[in-house]
Amino acid sequence: MDERIREHARVLVDWSARIDPGDDVVVRVDEGAHDLAVAVAERLGECGANLLSVYDSDEITRAYLRASDGEFTTDPEYALALYERADSVLSLSGSNNTAGSADVPGDRRQAYAKARAGIREARLDTDWVSTQHPTRAMAQQAGMAYEAYEDFVYDATLRDWEALAEEQARLKEILDDGSEVQLVADGTDLTMSIADRIAVNSAASVAYDSHNLPSGEVFTAPEATEGVVTFDVPMTVQGRRVRDVELTFEDGVVVDWDAEQGAAVIEEVLSTDEGARRLGELGIGMNRGVDRVTDNILFDEKMGGTVHLALGRAYDACLPDGVAGNDSAVHEDLITTMGDGSRLEVDGAVVQRDGLFRWEDGFER
Amino acid sequence: MDERIREHARVLVDWSARIDPGDDVVVRVDEGAHDLAVAVAERLGECGANLLSVYDSDEITRAYLRASDGEFTTDPEYALALYERADSVLSLSGSNNTAGSADVPGDRRQAYAKARAGIREARLDTDWVSTQHPTRAMAQQAGMAYEAYEDFVYDATLRDWEALAEEQARLKEILDDGSEVQLVADGTDLTMSIADRIAVNSAASVAYDSHNLPSGEVFTAPEATEGVVTFDVPMTVQGRRVRDVELTFEDGVVVDWDAEQGAAVIEEVLSTDEGARRLGELGIGMNRGVDRVTDNILFDEKMGGTVHLALGRAYDACLPDGVAGNDSAVHEDLITTMGDGSRLEVDGAVVQRDGLFRWEDGFER
Structure with a gap:
């Protein structure tokens, strides 16, 4: 072996x-x-x-x-x-x-x-x-x-998970203290409320409320989503290829959508139930060991320099006691690249620009 | 497929x-x-x-x-x-x-x-x-x-299980009415009591209290076993080969034993617990679709012209209400060929001779 x-x-x-x-x-x-x-x-x-x-x-x-x-x-x-x-x-x-x-x-x-x-x-x-x-x-x-x-x-x-957990703790702190996230990238301008939500330092251990190995992301449960997002990373959803899915949100709900490829499966996902048309997750990839897209959500969504959003069910770990998150029978992740010209802001402050976090070498101040 | x-x-x-x-x-x-x-x-x-x-x-x-x-x-x-x-x-x-x-x-x-x-x-x-x-x-x-x-x-x-169930019903009736079984074959002369026991017409269906597919045997739970039996069919028990296992019974319990091959695994089986030194099953093979030994108990024990005995646990289906059968953590079957010169008697009447049942063509009266 x-x-x-x-x-x-x-x-x-x-x-x-x-x-x-x-x-x-x-x-x-x-x-x-x-x-x-x-x-x-x-x-x-x-x-x-x-x-x-x-x-x-x-x-x-x-x-x-x-x-x-x-x-x-x-x-x-x-x-x-x-x-x-x-x-x-x-x-x-x-x-x-x-x-x-x-x-x-x-x-x-x-x-x-x-x-x-x-x-x-x-x-x-x-x-x-x-x-x-x-x-x-x-x-x-x-x-x-x-x-x-x-x-x-x-x-x-097989990474140094303790070291990554420490880096991710920085982003968790920013998100825990923040109220609104804005994502700007090619085909994307989206705002979400994260006011009372808890960010998960997903360091590939249940001790961090993290349930994927590999992991390497910080995620939370957004609501009141407004705007447009384009998922440029090609993926396989329920066995079928999807590419360039574009979703338009009003008041937290998908009101319009399109896809270059795989429109049928996206329609199926959206029609599963009420909660399938709302976001259950905003995740920010931080695993630099994932250096390419491999058409596999477990790895793709963890890639440093990407952001993913999931339609459907929210994770309880992101919700304060007594607050119900989005509920659905599905949880379908879609990914967008935070490339040149992109930025991720929390309450108006830039946390990531051109795919680099503000504590990383090369970040443009 | x-x-x-x-x-x-x-x-x-x-x-x-x-x-x-x-x-x-x-x-x-x-x-x-x-x-x-x-x-x-x-x-x-x-x-x-x-x-x-x-x-x-x-x-x-x-x-x-x-x-x-x-x-x-x-x-x-x-x-x-x-x-x-x-x-x-x-x-x-x-x-x-x-x-x-x-x-x-x-x-x-x-x-x-x-x-x-x-x-x-x-x-x-x-x-x-x-x-x-x-x-x-x-x-x-x-x-x-x-x-x-x-x-x-x-x-x-893939047999005609209904037809086989009818043939097996004949043997079940004989065993249900009988009190003592005697087996005589090369290296074997054994008597067992089956007085209050119920024979199972094992026709490969739970409707017949039969739990193997393929099946094709009639079995019961003997007790008070006396004599010697030699299992000439080579087998694999718990991953190891055994051959020519000879067991001597007194008052239902194995008091002496030997094996040409695989003595260690037989000793392990016998020492599992108290019940492992008593018989849990007498089974009589009746599946003529099994036409050769394949070193596989599921098939070998069903072969027409063989008899098998199991050390250890008895099946509840063979026991009248309120009667406890032999109990053990193991149930290990061993097989003997009913070849030329062999006979199986119930209360002194020959049911099988030279491997042929008395209702089969060629049976010597």
């Missing part, structure tokens, strides 16, 4: 999920993530944690959903009981075919997601962490050779 | 497990059983049943057990809750390496099995069915080419 796989498992179990002896851990294993699952099992065994592996296969889900009549039991009790009692859920993605469920009708997928909203909720109430094992399919999606892609994944994942 | 995989899934879901709409189904997927799992998911989708897939990988279990210090939580609540609430558990074996966990110390494996006895119990309380997808590793273990092995598996599995 590549020693980096074991190191990945150690970072996941120790730094990210903070697994303790006796913890009840669900490990969700994608079709191509077997080797990482073996390394994670080894580390969980060393830790004295309990292990139950769920097989999280796109091909199985596709077959099930396509064969179904579209009527689903709401939150089957046995699955709910599993996730409600779990301490941690570690999701190991690693697709063997990123288009593996491309032919599942969107309404079928939506109905299934809606019927399982309680199970999703229970999973998100655990110390969950999502990570990804490098597969050839993911390398292909990135347009990269397999070995080069492995290097990319481990460069982004 | 090979149409026989879909047919296998239909037999499993419809005939064997009798899945109804809304049933909560756990599908346990072995490393090499992916294609069958996809077909089963499709059939469950058509049926309107609920699906949760568990990844049942030997390599994951091996890594976990080897890394552990040998102290395991007793029946972790989250896993217990899943199986206690499930209606059916479909186990799809299909190994990619039948020696995949051969280097796990026996005491580690035993401690793990003991700590999870309640989970096992909960699983056996569902409408569970075990079946197997043909893999190259299983073909190798059988000493067969892959394509020939696929044919073997489907010949044994």
Whole structure:
């Protein structure tokens, strides 16, 4: 076994999920993530944690959903009981075919997601962490050779997370103290309120309310969004390509939209429910180990010099006690590059210009 | 997809497990059983049943057990809750390496099995069915080419189960009415009491208290075993080869034993607990579609012209209400050929001679 796989498992179990002896851990294993699952099992065994592996296969889900009549039991009790009692859920993605469920009708997928909203909720109430094992399919999606892609994944994942957490703490402080964010970039001029919201220093650990490995972003839950945003980073959403999605917001709600590519899937997302037309997340990428777009949200949204916004559900960690955030069955991220001429302001002060933070070398004062 | 995989899934879901709409189904997927799992998911989708897939990988279990210090939580609540609430558990074996966990110390494996006895119990309380997808590793273990092995598996599995159930009903009636069974064969002269026990017509369906696909046997839970038995069929037990195991019973308990090969694993089995030294099962193979030994208990024990005995746990289905059968954390089957010169008698009447039942052509009266 590549020693980096074991190191990945150690970072996941120790730094990210903070697994303790006796913890009840669900490990969700994608079709191509077997080797990482073996390394994670080894580390969980060393830790004295309990292990139950769920097989999280796109091909199985596709077959099930396509064969179904579209009527689903709401939150089957046995699955709910599993996730409600779990301490941690570690999701190991690693697709063997990123288009593996491309032919599942969107309404079928939506109905299934809606019927399982309680199970999703229970999973998100655990110390969950999502990570990804490098597969050839993911390398292909990135347009990269397999070995080069492995290097990319481990460069982004096996980082000095404590050092990054310290840098991110600066941005968190600015956002926590701020009331309004303005984003200006090519095709984008957007304002959002973040007045009472809490920014998350997403340092790839549940100890930071951060649930992705790799992470490397600071995110919050905006509201009252006004203006236009263009997402120039090409992405795959629910198995289909989207490019240059443009959203227009009034009073927090999407009132107009367009896309160069993938209009159908964006329409499906927007029509999921009421909350799908509002933003659930503003995220600011800070992982400089992610040095290119690889058509993979887990990595792309963390890239230093990008900003992402998610349609749908807000994370509880961004909300003060007693405040309800945006609710939805979906959470779909879209990304825009903060390139030359861009700026990110908080209450009128420039925090990032031309993709560089004001504490970084080269920032134009 | 090979149409026989879909047919296998239909037999499993419809005939064997009798899945109804809304049933909560756990599908346990072995490393090499992916294609069958996809077909089963499709059939469950058509049926309107609920699906949760568990990844049942030997390599994951091996890594976990080897890394552990040998102290395991007793029946972790989250896993217990899943199986206690499930209606059916479909186990799809299909190994990619039948020696995949051969280097796990026996005491580690035993401690793990003991700590999870309640989970096992909960699983056996569902409408569970075990079946197997043909893999190259299983073909190798059988000493067969892959394509020939696929044919073997489907010949044994895709049978006229209703017709076989009728034939087996004859033997069930004889055993239900009988008090004592005597087995005589090369190296074997054994008597067992079956006085108040119930024989199971194992026709590969939960409707017949039968939980294997393929099945094709009639089995019961003997006691008060006396005499000697030699298991001439070579087998793999817990990843290790055993051959010509000889057990001597007095008053139902193994008092002496020997083996040409695999003595260590037999000793481990026998020392698991008190019940591991008593018989939990007498099974009589009746599946004529299984026409050769393939070093695989699921098929070997069903072969027409063989008899198997299991050390350890008895199945509840064989016991009248209020009678406790043999209890153990293990259930290890061993097989003997009923060849020329052999006979199986019930209360002194010959039921099978030279491997042929008395209702079969060629039986010597």
